[in-house]
């Protein structure tokens with residue numbers, strides 16, 4: 250009965266979004282995107298698209314999404330949004346991070362990306378334009394992938410912090426107490442595999458077109474680079490996502506080592522009370538700001 254109810258709710262939500270969509274003006278980028286997609290299908294094999302296409306999407310999105318946070322360090326106006334003001338970025342740290350990233354991307358992630366083609370063949374995942382899901386379906390699928398990844402991340406990340414194993418794997422990711430965007434995937438190769446598994450579960454559950462792989466890669470990178478950026482910038486559209494954790498939440502994890510283990514949402518830390526130190530810290534910060542304001546007046 251409960252299952253039937255949720256299917257009915259999902260169907261109604263789908264129909265409602267479809268109805269609203271019929272009133273929206275046509276997306277001007279739809280036709281160029283369709284042309285580009287069909288050009289790609291006509292000129293490259295499925296293996297090339299799944300392997301090299303996925304590699305390009307990952308590398309281009311990763312480094313492009315890192316650009317704003319990287320540029321902020323040179324803009325004095327942006328410094329008021331830096332979360333850990335007393336720990337500015339250094340060239341030495343950023344260069345070290347960049348070198349490790351390249352190693353991880355090409356020696357750990359690329360071999361995994363090579364499996365994409367076989368995954369899509371095994372599950373008969375289509376590549377054709379005509380079978381591509383609509384934008385709102387894609388968005389809902391990405392949200393579903395994020396919910397699954399977040400749960401995986403919370404429990405496995407918490408386990409990686411166990412005092413018996415912390416120093417062997419997760420210590421690498423915590424090398425930088427004040428994070429910066431590029432550091433999002435700076436981790437021990439084993440961590441890339443362990444926490445990265447959470448990324449694939451959602452795909453196995455929801456994937457009905459190869460575009461979901463790329464859309465989900467971009468969404469996940471947007472989230473992880475944002476929470477590692479070290480800056481809490483106003484009007485960040487990611488904060489429109491319900492229960493979104495954000496940069497202050499994960500920045501605190503790097504500063505404090507204890508608590509705030511989830512990647513995207515706040516609910517697991519709330520349920521298990523692992524955000525208590527973060528809440529206490531925020532309260533203390535608020536009080537200090539009030540005292541400062543009073544003094545200034």
Ligand SMILES: [Zn+2]
Nearest residue numbers: 406410419502
């Ligand atoms: Zn950690």
Ligand SMILES: [Zn+2]
Nearest residue numbers: 422477499503
């Ligand atoms: Zn982190």
